[in-house]
Amino acid sequence: MKTELSRTLGIEHAIFGFTPFPAVAAALTRAGGFGVLGAVRYTAPEDLARDLDWMQEHTGGLPYGLDVVMPAKKVEAPENQTLTEAEVEAMIPEGHRAFVRATLAKHGVPELAEGEASGWRITGWMEQVARNQLDVAFDYPIKLLANALGSPPPDVVARAHDHGVLVAALAGSARHARHHAEAGIDIVVAQGYEAGGHTGEIASMVLTPEVVDAVAPLPVLAAGGIGSGEQIAAGLALGAQGVWLGSIWLTATEADLHSRALTAKLLAAGSGDTVRSRALTGKPARQLRTEWTDAWDDPAGPGTLPMPLQGLLVAEAVSRIQKYEIDPLLGTPVGQIVGRMNAERSVQQVVDELTRGFEKAVDRINRIAGRSDA
Amino acid sequence: MKTELSRTLGIEHAIFGFTPFPAVAAALTRAGGFGVLGAVRYTAPEDLARDLDWMQEHTGGLPYGLDVVMPAKKVEAPENQTLTEAEVEAMIPEGHRAFVRATLAKHGVPELAEGEASGWRITGWMEQVARNQLDVAFDYPIKLLANALGSPPPDVVARAHDHGVLVAALAGSARHARHHAEAGIDIVVAQGYEAGGHTGEIASMVLTPEVVDAVAPLPVLAAGGIGSGEQIAAGLALGAQGVWLGSIWLTATEADLHSRALTAKLLAAGSGDTVRSRALTGKPARQLRTEWTDAWDDPAGPGTLPMPLQGLLVAEAVSRIQKYEIDPLLGTPVGQIVGRMNAERSVQQVVDELTRGFEKAVDRINRIAGRSDA
Numbered sequence: 001m002k003t004e005l006s007r008t009l010g011i012e013h014a015i016f017g018f019t020p021f022p023a024v025a026a027a028l029t030r031a032g033g034f035g036v037l038g039a040v041r042y043t044a045p046e047d048l049a050r051d052l053d054w055m056q057e058h059t060g061g062l063p064y065g066l067d068v069v070m071p072a073k074k075v076e077a078p079e080n081q082t083l084t085e086a087e088v089e090a091m092i093p094e095g096h097r098a099f100v101r102a103t104l105a106k107h108g109v110p111e112l113a114e115g116e117a118s119g120w121r122i123t124g125w126m127e128q129v130a131r132n133q134l135d136v137a138f139d140y141p142i143k144l145l146a147n148a149l150g151s152p153p154p155d156v157v158a159r160a161h162d163h164g165v166l167v168a169a170l171a172g173s174a175r176h177a178r179h180h181a182e183a184g185i186d187i188v189v190a191q192g193y194e195a196g197g198h199t200g201e202i203a204s205m206v207l208t209p210e211v212v213d214a215v216a217p218l219p220v221l222a223a224g225g226i227g228s229g230e231q232i233a234a235g236l237a238l239g240a241q242g243v244w245l246g247s248i249w250l251t252a253t254e255a256d257l258h259s260r261a262l263t264a265k266l267l268a269a270g271s272g273d274t275v276r277s278r279a280l281t282g283k284p285a286r287q288l289r290t291e292w293t294d295a296w297d298d299p300a301g302p303g304t305l306p307m308p309l310q311g312l313l314v315a316e317a318v319s320r321i322q323k324y325e326i327d328p329l330l331g332t333p334v335g336q337i338v339g340r341m342n343a344e345r346s347v348q349q350v351v352d353e354l355t356r357g358f359e360k361a362v363d364r365i366n367r368i369a370g371r372s373d374a
Numbered sequence: 375m376k377t378e379l380s381r382t383l384g385i386e387h388a389i390f391g392f393t394p395f396p397a398v399a400a401a402l403t404r405a406g407g408f409g410v411l412g413a414v415r416y417t418a419p420e421d422l423a424r425d426l427d428w429m430q431e432h433t434g435g436l437p438y439g440l441d442v443v444m445p446a447k448k449v450e451a452p453e454n455q456t457l458t459e460a461e462v463e464a465m466i467p468e469g470h471r472a473f474v475r476a477t478l479a480k481h482g483v484p485e486l487a488e489g490e491a492s493g494w495r496i497t498g499w500m501e502q503v504a505r506n507q508l509d510v511a512f513d514y515p516i517k518l519l520a521n522a523l524g525s526p527p528p529d530v531v532a533r534a535h536d537h538g539v540l541v542a543a544l545a546g547s548a549r550h551a552r553h554h555a556e557a558g559i560d561i562v563v564a565q566g567y568e569a570g571g572h573t574g575e576i577a578s579m580v581l582t583p584e585v586v587d588a589v590a591p592l593p594v595l596a597a598g599g600i601g602s603g604e605q606i607a608a609g610l611a612l613g614a615q616g617v618w619l620g621s622i623w624l625t626a627t628e629a630d631l632h633s634r635a636l637t638a639k640l641l642a643a644g645s646g647d648t649v650r651s652r653a654l655t656g657k658p659a660r661q662l663r664t665e666w667t668d669a670w671d672d673p674a675g676p677g678t679l680p681m682p683l684q685g686l687l688v689a690e691a692v693s694r695i696q697k698y699e700i701d702p703l704l705g706t707p708v709g710q711i712v713g714r715m716n717a718e719r720s721v722q723q724v725v726d727e728l729t730r731g732f733e734k735a736v737d738r739i740n741r742i743a744g745r746s747d748a
Contacts, residue, residue: 003742014742173646174713178560193567194577203568203577205599205608206710210645225579234579234608236742237735271576271584272547300671336580339548361611362743368377368388368610369736 001232001358003241005187005219009034009143009166010061014242016189016221016230017347018067019145022051026058027347034242035180036065037145039133048133052140063142065165065168066137068130070152083311092313093306099302100317103295107329110321128359131156138163144187146170148198149283151183158184170223172200172207174214181215189244192224196247196335198285199224199276202235205236212239227337229357233365247335253346261325262332263344271339280318280333282310286333292321375606375732377615379561380591383408383517383540387729388616390563390595391721392441392520396425397628400432401721408616410439410520413507415522422507426514430452439518439542440511442504444526459686462476465705466679468686473676474691477669483694483705505530512537512577513684518561520544520573523657525557532558544597544645546574546581548588555589562589563618566598570621570709572659573598586613601711607739623711627720635717636706652677654692654707656684662712666695709734 006014012032017026025035037055042048049196053061055064092317117198134156137145145160152160160167168187171177177188190211192196192204202210205222208260212220222235223244231366249255250266257263275289279296282304287293296304321329334341345353381387391400399409411429414728416422421534429438466701508530511519519526520535520542534541535558542561545551551562565586576584578598585723586594595611597618609617610633623629625640639662649663656678661667670678678684695703708715719727 001742002744112565161612174644192579193579198645202710203566203599204564204575204579205605206568206645206713209602209604210713225577227581230583230612231579233611233739237607237611237739239738270548271580272574336576339580339584341739361745362739362745365607365611365736365739366612366745368375369733370376371740 001236003219003236005221005241011063013351014236016065016242016244016353017249017352018244018246019249019255021255022058023055023256024249024252024347025064025193026055027252027254027282028151028155028249028351029059029062029064031348031351033146034065036067036144039130039137040067040069040148041172041328042133043129045132045136047163048088049139051067052136052142056140063143065132065146065166067148068133068137068152068322069148070127070150070156070183083331088308089131089312090177092309093302096302096305096313099295100313102318103292103329104317107291107326109317109329110324111325112320112323113314134159138165140234144168146189150176151180151185154183170198171211172203174207174210176200177214177220181218185218187219187221189221189223191238191244192222193276193323194286194336195224196274196286196338197333198281198283199335205238208238208240224335225337227340228333229354230361231337232354232358233361236340237365247337248335248341248350250332250352251341251344251348253344257332259322259325259330261327262322264331265327265330266332266334266338267342267344269334269338269341271336274334275338278304278310280311282316285333286335287333290329290331292329292331304335375610375729377593377610378596379615381407386417386719387725388610389725389728390439390616390618391623392618392620393623394631395623395629396428396432397630398623398626398721399438401626401628402427402623402725403433403436403438404726405722405727408437408439409433409519410441410518412441413492413504413511414441414443414522416507417503419506419510422510423513424665426510426516429431430514432658437517439520440507440516441520441522442507442511442526444501444504444524444530446744460681461688466683470676470679470687472670474687474748477666477703478691478694481665481700483691483700483703484698486690486694486697508533512539518542520563524550524561525554528557542595544572546572547576548581548584548710550574551585551588551594555592559592561593563595563597564595564614565618567650568599568710570648570658570660570712571707572655572657573709574658577614582609582612582614598709602711603728603733604735605711606728606732607699607735611739621711622715622724623721624706624708625715625718626724627718631706633696633699633704635701636696636704639701639704640706640712641718642717643712648708648710648712652684654685658711659707661707662666664705665702666703666705731744 001013015033017028020038025037028035053083166186169180170183170189170191208222219241221242223238227248276284277293279293389407394412399411402409482705485740505527540560543559544563544565544722582596593615595616595618596614601622650658651667
């Protein structure tokens, strides 16, 4: 499975994998794909450095990348002024905090122990945190820097290019994609409606070719709804130079969700058990539908706050829900392909299935096309 | 482009086209595809007979089909009793009628002339009307009977099979598809989220293979998001035995939308200009987003009524909006591929582009797969 882009990066399969777990990213790179480590959960630069050290040791010189989150739209702040985390926290209305407490109380969610850190606290949405992550990342031989929300700032793009690092950005529409192209981005990830995490409303079947046309000759990766070799063949038939998979790795044996109950929920969920909700970050992100997402999506509730306020508001609550495995509330970002994630397998097994399924799909399409030589 | 199903039906290309226009259905059949005439707008059986006569004269013995709408869930009625149209009409609350009047008045929509029939009145949702349509249809050599909402009743399936007519049913989930298989349906149309008209929330990339697996060895047609040869290749790579296209024909030169303004809106619309709304029929159906759909989807409004009440409620209003081409309110069911419908072309030209694009996509996928003999 080779495209111009996969040849440029020197990888065997044009399969890119986004994952918050270094063990998964490294395993995918070793399996001939391209692992991309999600950085958003690293608040402390030294934690990221530790995990990138580990990645270096476990990828044998094969290429991998890093994914940061720099929202294109920021919290309103006076010009040239960066708000501190405390100042941002102060913008959260008390009514919303009360709603969090009430929802947790309704389900009897215990408090964290005194002094116990909120493991799920995500501050990587904050530009300064992302910039600190980049200061670390550019010390490592990463080959790709991806940004999940909007085009990275011009100085970040320039810095990446100075380091010989390709820059990718996710796009949910052709308009986003054109904006990325104008910002000097090298690769556009077309993130369809069915994808896990932040996503728009245009499905991959329509979005992928639209983005390919919008940014040609820039390479496009198809993301959203891809978890099998047939789906890879479909994404590539739509003009992509590779595929970008996130959800499928959540049930890899190398993944560490810190919750067997959550893994069990993922293995049991069907394709209809996700929802696009602002509950987690303030922007629409596909995730398991739970009573937690229902509470935030309920018109009778207070509704969600804009990013990054919503993420800060719910961080401790999500940590408690995960720690105590409160089943009706327990969720995670995941795409509609969760319906196909029915067994835990190693990353290598997943890649083997993907490549075998791809070859079968190519056989099938050749039979339909009447290519006698196929 | 040949599959087991296309060979069974004796067609050159596994391209099925749903359309309310006999001229489009006949042209697709003549172009080597399979035209399926939508019957829902035929209230009078003699009108359907007239158009099927015309189809017979213009398809030269090549196969075509008919699409009816028999909702699986009906309006509540005492057992063994069929409600008359007037009895159903009487179930519409006056508040909803007032909302229709107010919305039309806000946009200055003129009344129809006295005695002028509401052209858009759709009664085909009513089971008795659909049954009358079938009484006509089985006098013609149709090869396929499709049902848009749920499995047709057992007696209808049996009657079709007695006439040697294959039965197809649309499904928005694997569960629906399994239900169809149990009901003896011959072909399942997997209708993805991105499709025009009634549709569920699972996107084609995920839905198609899920339905293929759910009903194997029954043949599946991929529907939703398909308007190019690349998208056909994708649908077939996902395991479908053919594709089912509806939106693309709306801007065919043979189509007769009765409104140049509506054609112009379709040609100008982008993939993000549709919405899944209950405004037209009471069930979620993708259509152009307009101030009309916004009014019905507004939480501050009265909301929509269940099928078939909503369709009856808005029929005259939609006729007036279309007749007087009230631009902010003017819409039609259409899928996200409306973004690619940018020029009027004949059905033959569309089919030529689809087959050429398909061959190109197969070439591309073979290059990526390193099939040196391709």
